[in-house]
Amino acid sequence: MKSFLKSNSLCMSVREDLRNVAIVAHVDHGKTTLVDSMIRQSGAFRSNQDIESMDNNAQERERGITILAKNAAIMYEGTKINLVDTPGHADFGGEVERIMNMVDGVLLVVDSVDGPKPQTRFVLKKALEKGVKAIVVVNKIDRPQARPEYVIDRVFDLFADLNASDEQMDFQVVYASGMNGIAGLEPDKLSDNLQPLFKEILKLPLAKVDEGKPLQMLIANVDYDDFKGKIGIGRILNGELKSGDDIVYGKPGETYKKSRINEVFVFNNVGREKVEKALAGDIVMITGVEEISIGDTVMDKEEPLPLPPITVEEPTVRMSIAVNKSPLGGREGKLLQSRVIRDRLYKELDRNVALKVYETDNSDTYEVCGRGQLHLTVLIENMRREGFELMVGPPTVIEKVIDGVKCEPFEVVDVTVPNDYSSAVVSLLNKRKGEMTEMGPSDGSEGQTQLKFVVPTRGMIGIRSALMTATKGTIVLDTQFDSYRPVVGAITQREKGSLLAFEEGVGNAFGIAAAQERGLLFIEPKDEVFKDMIIGVHQRPGDLAVNVCKTKALTNMRASGSDDTVKLTPPLELNLDIAVEYIQEDELVEVTPTKIRMLKHPDHKAWAKKRQGL
Secondary structure (H helix, E strand, C coil), X not given: CHHHEEECCCCEEEECCEEEEEXXXXXXXXXXXXXXXXXXXXXXXXXXXXXXXXXXXXXXXXXXXXXXXXXXXXXXXXXXXXXXXXXXXXXXXXXXXXXXXXXXXXXXXXXXXXXXXXXXXXXXXXXXXXXCEEEEEEECCCCCCCCHHHHHHHHHHHHHHCCCCHHHHCCEEEEEECCCCEEECECCECCCCCHHHHHHHCCCCCEEEECCCCCEEEEEEEEEECCCEEXXXXXXXXXXXXXXXEEEEECCCCCCEEEECCEXXXXXXCEEEEECEEECCCEEEEECCCCCCXXXXXXXXXXXXXXXXXXXXXXXXEEEEEECCXXXXXXXXXXXXXXXXXXXXXXXXXXXXXXXXXXXXXXXXXXXXXXCHHHHHHHHHHHHHXXXXXXXXXXXXXXXXXXXXXXXXXXXXXXXXXXXHHHHHHXXXXXXXXXXXXXXXXXXXXXXXXXXXXXXXXXXXXXXXXXHHHCCCCCEEEEEEEEEEECCCCCCCCCCCEEEECCCEECCHHHHHHHHHHEEECCCCCCEECCCEEEEEECCCCCEEECCCXXXXXXXXXXCCCCCCCCCCCCCCCCHHHHHHHCCCCEEEEECCCCEEEEECCCHHHHHHHHHHC
């Protein structure tokens, strides 16, 4: 390996045989598809071989987004390229922040039509702060509406806004189509493969190594294997690591713990390969250190030198997660007790650095804080699939006191909508205390209006479904955390009330048909209900109890037409995301492995009386 080390002054060397690269982008700009094509063209697979996508998590496939950062490695012309695929959604920004410590360059993937979006700004800002150099990849260049010159101008402006250095501003542009596996340095001169992109990656900065320092490896991710136990993933900054090495690990200012490395793995294509030794610059996986966590430094036991721990931005949204005490609880799930829920939530902290969990005055309830509603609902959905039954409270924002003033988080909301619906969007966001900062025709899209608002995060909770309805599903909505600002006062979250079940029982067609006259329902015949369960949306403000269990009177009196077939409207779709958006402060979501139900909080009547007395 010494032949690959190139020395320079001050005992610093570089690894000529290695490139560590992160791929960052706004959600749905084709980042993971591009990575899959790069792996397919690396030469390690047959042309007809089935290759597993980087997005192999069940929720990632269903939602069509990347949730977890993942590693892969390919060989190109004798150089190993470590690729780190990162999430594009703002709620999973913690994944982006922690992997920036592992790389020396980034591929910034931008859609050839949309250009830079709010999350593009976030991921690029994190990359530039770490001082890494970027290659801009204009993806989906084969789209008929592609406008590469406009996109490059917007990207250049974004670099300037983020105070990029002169070296960072001098970025190379590659035009590509990840789906077709083609790339080129000119939009109208594309190669029939991704070779131009690979060649530009080789020009990125080399991995630097300080030969005068002992072993230092910062843990940026953890995984778990049923046979090998906890696995630490990170980059060896200095020194070398061998199987069987005795090491110490910990964070600055803490007491270091001793351990021994059982096995060392490096990434090989989409899998891993066991090695006896790894050198500085390598991204590796280590086993045998059972208590290791993200942010720990693996160090030489004789000369421990810890690295600064990983810092991530603070959570902005919280939800309560409690034991399921619904009348129908305990029938499906196997994991019900508060102790089991507590252990699972604290275990999640090992790998989800942007998450925080707190115990409350109630021993059955825990407060979970995250970057956004999606960040928390992904966790709850994972627990549901594992067999948990939970009672989930509505999302609320985390307020702060800054210079003696109570402040709340605000978001930048970027909206593209057909002209006919722009006034409806403006009206809805104004009701949520939004402040319009920009409005104009959307560049390159005829008949579309571009709107930019600054809205309290509190006002964005539960508004997506209303916006989709108002625009008939045509809105394109992107949000990004902006800053903390003084609290703006009360915000009306929902204009319509709920339809509540009058009694416990089983819904039937006769009772449901009568209830349909009062609003839209979430249930269908033969669904079990209980008192104060939310079974539909009332057509007026305020809640209304309806009896969907009521059966037809069994008499021998009949009128003409009374036995006609009952016509029922199909129920509204109800999943975890919709339910969490729908509920208000006195409502809860019951989550079981097969059912999602909503209900009023057991104390909702006492709370209502208290509010009336104020």
